[in-house]
Amino acid sequence: MKIPAHFFVATLIATLLTACGGTSDYIPKPLPVQINTDFSTEPPGWAFGTSDFSNETKPTDIVTEYRTLPLPFSGKGLYTFGTNRSDDLFIYIKKKYSGFAPNTEYALSFQATIVTNVATGCFGVGGSPGESVWFFGGASPIEPLTIQKGNEFVMNIDRGGQAGSGKYAQVLGTIGNASTDCGRAPYMEKKLTNQTALNVKTEADGSLWILFGLDSGFESTSHIYYKNITVNAVPVVK
Numbered sequence: 657m658k659i660p661a662h663f664f665v666a667t668l669i670a671t672l673l674t675a676c677g678g679t680s681d682y683i684p685k686p687l688p689v690q691i692n693t694d695f696s697t698e699p700p701g702w703a704f705g706t707s708d709f710s711n712e713t714k715p716t717d718i719v720t721e722y723r724t725l726p727l728p729f730s731g732k733g734l735y736t737f738g739t740n741r742s743d744d745l746f747i748y749i750k751k752k753y754s755g756f757a758p759n760t761e762y763a764l765s766f767q768a769t770i771v772t773n774v775a776t777g778c779f780g781v782g783g784s785p786g787e788s789v790w791f792f793g794g795a796s797p798i799e800p801l802t803i804q805k806g807n808e809f810v811m812n813i814d815r816g817g818q819a820g821s822g823k824y825a826q827v828l829g830t831i832g833n834a835s836t837d838c839g840r841a842p843y844m845e846k847k848l849t850n851q852t853a854l855n856v857k858t859e860a861d862g863s864l865w866i867l868f869g870l871d872s873g874f875e876s877t878s879h880i881y882y883k884n885i886t887v888n889a890v891p892v893v894k
Contacts, residue, residue, distance in 0.1 A: 686757030686891035696731040698722045707802040713742035726843045733881035740872040748869030758862040762889040763853035766793030771881040775841035776832035782875035786832020794825025794867040797859045826850045
């Protein structure tokens with residue numbers, strides 16, 4: 657009977673490991689992971705939520721749905737809209753991804769391309785409609801959820817708030833585009849990235865929840881279209 661060549665290779669590795677005082681239970685090193693999502697294809701699995709409000713200031717007009725992108729763009733995007741009645745409304749999207757090494761710390765970088773018609777350098781109630789609406793990217797080993805604490809509805813993870821980053825999320829920028837026309841700014845693309853990697857440890861099943869969202873200090877309506885997102889995760893070597 658002819659024995660496959662790969663059998664000899666596996667046997668040789670096991671023998672060498674044993675001879676060196678090691679074990680034959682070979683565990684490969686964690687590899688980098690890249691996540692690419694194009695929202696024009698209406699990818700499944702994305703859920704949404706809101707947080708940072710009270711019973712009295714709970715938003716009543718939240719919209720999260722796939723829509724045709726406004727001119728001059730074509731195709732579709734994931735549209736999010738809401739009115740900030742609490743001076744600190746967070747509108748987020750999330751999705752669970754597997755394929756990471758289990759119980760492993762990764763350094764994550766985020767890039768999101770959004771379409772926005774909010775100008776930069778404008779004044780508004782409670783803050784600027786552009787510079788006072790922050791865009792977050794993050795990841796967590798547990799599902800990000802809105803929980804109630806007394807009269808307040810908050811996140812169950814430390815994702816930061818407004819201009820401040822947290823343990824599981826970072827501010828990537830604001831939604832104001834390159835226009836300074838406060839009356840009729842055109843829709844423009846804007847790319848948002850984190851400057852410093854976010855380090856997060858995966859769950860035992862090798863999964864992470866990916867999170868993006870708007871945190872508004874502008875006391876009126878805010879909206880954007882998500883066009884695409886990319887997450888690069890590199891294992892942390894210690």
